Amino acid sequence: MDNNMLLEVKDLSKAFPGVQALDHVSFDLKAGEIHCLIGENGAGKSTLIKCLGGVNIPEEGDIFINGEKAVINDPLESVQEGIGIIYQEFNLVPGLSVAENIYLAREDTKGSKGVVLDRKTMYEKANAILTDIGFRNPDSSVMMWTYRTSQQQMVEIGKALSHDSKIMVFDEPTAVLTERETRNLFDVIKKLRERGIGIIYISHRLDEVLELADRVTALKDGKVTGTVVNDGNLNKDDLVAMMIGRKLEAYYPERYDTVEPDTVVFEVKNLSSPTGVFKNINFQLHKGEILGFSGLVGAGRTETMKAIIGEFPYSSGEFYLNGEQMTNPSPFNWINKGLAMLPEDRKAEGLVLGMSVAQNISLPNFDKFSKNGIVDLKAQKEFIDENMAKLTVQPKDPNRLAVFLSGGNQQKVILAKWLAKNPDVLILDEPTRGIDVNAKMEIYKIMNDLTTQGISIVMVSSEMNELMGMCDRILVMYEGELVAEFTRDENGEYSEDEIGRAQAGALS
């Protein structure tokens, strides 16, 4: 055993219903090192982190900290082992002060009884910690909710430091930050490295990885595909190859030429939000087309899509489906006209998780197997079987609760629900987020097939490769505005650099 190692993970395995999230994963971390974890959504990065954090419990494998075997069965034990995790979702109580958040469950008290809070001491200690990580003139006595996202992140870091964490994990920390805030965060992270803290850094942004990493480990489908030292010769292509494990061409189906450029199926005119989340959005969708929406988190893509279906306030805007104007958009009205949306968060918005696959697919389709409001159970069963078979939902058990399906199959259930309505337009918001590679390829194939049936698709995605692989056109949003439109060049390729620059608002 290498005594140098702060953390060693050996042969860790963890399965969830329908997916092997971690498959004998080994990983290690030295003191004073930044070790980046990369991989597509669903590759197993989050599960690995959750195993370290005591949120998930691995079925096989061991975790060693400073050479000693560590058993982490709950988040408290993880903290006691010196692991501090900055999750994407912060664990902060908005109605408590900043200091009270940092010292939650370890509050300073007056006297020996441990009853009356000693706020003064807590504020002083918390201010000192925050100052230490570069926070200028912190006031830890204010309520947590008054802090901006980037400041909340600092509080999370401070909280981890206050626990004497030797290992710190950052899960996509820059996803919620602006460029400048990102620079600040990097300074903090580098400072922590100098102090001998071991840092695990997860990111999709390969530029960040190349800048920060001492070593990089890539995961794919729950397996480690490689660990490399960032010696200065590493480039993005190397990382992508490690992440995807195969060439891009094989990954995406050959797009059939289904676009009818003369037929506009759906059009949005002058769509603006009262708060400026999206401004003056105009676009047309042609028959049989897959139109991509690209942009960074917070660029306003999801809000735009929600405004279209009437789930987000807008101050101006017109919508036309097959030439007919929709004056009062709502999910209900749109579905009857032939437009359906697959929402970004399939668990919170797409499915009723506690209901069966059959019930979920039935939801908007009861008119097809009921009479006078009374369900014909036999007709329902036939309908469900037929629609599950069309999209090969696995397992083939219509009575299984949606919560027990893998991500890919959950997505298929939502698609099946809509396809039975014969829509003309589908809006897919992050259709492949968090699902495994094979399921992704199936979803791509389904999308491809749908366009041959004359269905037009708007696809919102944060994965540029996916958009470039699937879309006939790509629109880029930046800070609420449509800033660029891209089509394939004569070789059928998109310019990744240009799209990337458009996303960052750096297009000349």
Next chain:
Amino acid sequence: MEEKKTFKDILMNIWHSREASLIIVLIILSVIMSIATPAFTTRENLISFIKQCAIGCVASMGQTFIVASANIDLSIGEIMNMSGILMAMFIKSFSVGDGVLVGNTWWGALLSWVLAMIIGACLGWLNGFLLTKLRLPAFIITLGTQYIIRGIDQVITKGYPVTIDNGAIIHKIGVGGIDALGGLPYLFFFVPIAAVVGWFILDRTVLGNHIKALGGNETAARLSGLNTTKLRVLTYIICGIFAGYSAIMMVARLNSGSVAGAGNVSMDAVAATVVGGTSMSGGNGSVIGTLLGCVLMQFIKTSMVLLQVNMYWQTAVIGVVLIAVCGLDSLTQKITR
């Protein structure tokens, strides 16, 4: 994919079906009680049991719809009282021809029943309307309407019960029974009618499915194109109609409508619903389970009376049963992390 069911599978299915478990518990308790005390198996006991149980059973069915949609209705008791009071006033106040009260004619009685259910529906609508317009938690809205309705009741009645003459049909229904069936109370027949209607709506209709979807995930239901506002209002109207229907039974049994007639029925209904297997977080719901839950609660109360346990303990035991049933369920849930 049909698989052969082993004995163990069958046992597990019973364990997982709240209805089946409750029936088994009731059978076991019945056997124990019939051995423990001869008073249990008498006709009188059975008749009084049915009379005590019937009203709560029906009122709880309404609550089941609300809970299945992940809400709560604290005003059921008050809706019952107001429906009962207005129904009793209707029966008393109008006479047909030679001083014969409207409540003494069959058509008048039926009219008064319809009236009670319409009042229930209106009050249910009020709950649903306020809830969806003001976007406040159901707890607050129905707590508020509960006070409002009770206050109005007090103003209308000045605090006195509205008592019905003995000649009224509703009175005969309350006290009478079918002699050919050993004096089975007329009130009994209200229960299976409500149960079948309730079960049918929640289990077999589009509306019932939509209500459960609303409770399981309101956002997903809305994005699936369901009119969730309308659905919420409808669940409260359904609950109100059940409350109005149970008000008919209450007036029959008490021979009056009053401010205090329904007592603590709103919370009892929540307890029966939860014991019956409907989750407080919504998404599922079983009217039959609720019926059995209500029967179990009343069964325990009656048994304690027969066993001459201090009557004040009855209330405490109901609480224990509620927590025990739900706690057992929660502890046996498979925890996967």
